[in-house]
Amino acid sequence: MPRAAASKGPLFVVLAAILWGTSGTAQAFAPEAAGPLSVGVVKIGIGGAAMLLFAAVSGKLAKGSGASVGWRPLPVLACAALVASYQVLFFTGITLTGVALGTISAIGSLPVWAGMIDLLFGKRPDARWLYAAALAVVGSALLIGSGGSLSVDPIGVMLCVASGGGLVAFTTIAKGLLEERPHAVVMGVTFTLGALFLSPALLFSDPSWALSPLGLAVALELGLAATALAYILFASGLSRVSVSTAATLSLAEPLTAGILGVLLLGERLSLVAVAGIALLVSGLLLATARRG
Numbered sequence: 001m002p003r004a005a006a007s008k009g010p011l012f013v014v015l016a017a018i019l020w021g022t023s024g025t026a027q028a029f030a031p032e033a034a035g036p037l038s039v040g041v042v043k044i045g046i047g048g049a050a051m052l053l054f055a056a057v058s059g060k061l062a063k064g065s066g067a068s069v070g071w072r073p074l075p076v077l078a079c080a081a082l083v084a085s086y087q088v089l090f091f092t093g094i095t096l097t098g099v100a101l102g103t104i105s106a107i108g109s110l111p112v113w114a115g116m117i118d119l120l121f122g123k124r125p126d127a128r129w130l131y132a133a134a135l136a137v138v139g140s141a142l143l144i145g146s147g148g149s150l151s152v153d154p155i156g157v158m159l160c161v162a163s164g165g166g167l168v169a170f171t172t173i174a175k176g177l178l179e180e181r182p183h184a185v186v187m188g189v190t191f192t193l194g195a196l197f198l199s200p201a202l203l204f205s206d207p208s209w210a211l212s213p214l215g216l217a218v219a220l221e222l223g224l225a226a227t228a229l230a231y232i233l234f235a236s237g238l239s240r241v242s243v244s245t246a247a248t249l250s251l252a253e254p255l256t257a258g259i260l261g262v263l264l265l266g267e268r269l270s271l272v273a274v275a276g277i278a279l280l281v282s283g284l285l286l287a288t289a290r291r292g
Helices: 003-007 009-020 023-028 036-057 060-065 073-097 099-108 110-120 127-147 154-178 183-203 207-211 213-238 243-249 252-264 271-288
Strands: none
Touching: 009 213, 009 243, 009 252, 023 213, 023 252, 036 060, 036 073, 036 183, 036 207, 036 213, 060 183, 073 099, 073 154, 073 183, 099 110, 099 154, 110 127, 110 154, 110 243, 127 243, 127 271, 154 183, 154 213, 154 243, 183 213, 207 213, 213 243, 252 271
């Protein structure tokens, strides 16, 4: 891979994480009837359909169909199941323990899960990645936990941590599929199947909120920007960086969420939050800096 192309990998992952970080703000504007399960189904359903449409219009779908390597059913189904499961785990977890603690439990656990997977495959993380991950995790903890008292529900925290493991497992398996087919095709297929797997949840959560003008705007932002565009960028970056680096760079999500909370939701930044932002930015810069 050319050095110039490889150097864009971290940028693509950070841009994806920034788009993920818009989800919380978008949901804050959603109608009251928008329950977490229906939001999850609508989000990945619109996202998966949009990625497949993009793949078809751009000709990547035809290219993917003509790939020399056939679809491997087990990895595809595993990715789809993981997409559905980590959505349910995360939304259920934040319902029990709150958005703040749930988010830091899920997103903050990503580098840890990625490091464990690297060790499982005999890859030892280097010192710079360890320092970058530590700075980013502590920074995100300070940023998200600076908003006041937190209600700790052990089961909720465990579910959110498990959702982080599901995302890293999805990332690890999808990385192999991305070597065989165009990014939009892989993501579109797995997310569409994931939405189908998750669709029975609509029996317990009414998605009609998405039909109102405000609900439709929120659904489109979540599906097109925070899912379709974000995961196409993430897939492009993932094909150029390791899973552990991608997991660390994904911590740009709580940074984005914190900034949007100040700009759009009228939230205030405490000194603790400012310190968290500084540590987060330092960790991201360390992870993305070129090695000499």
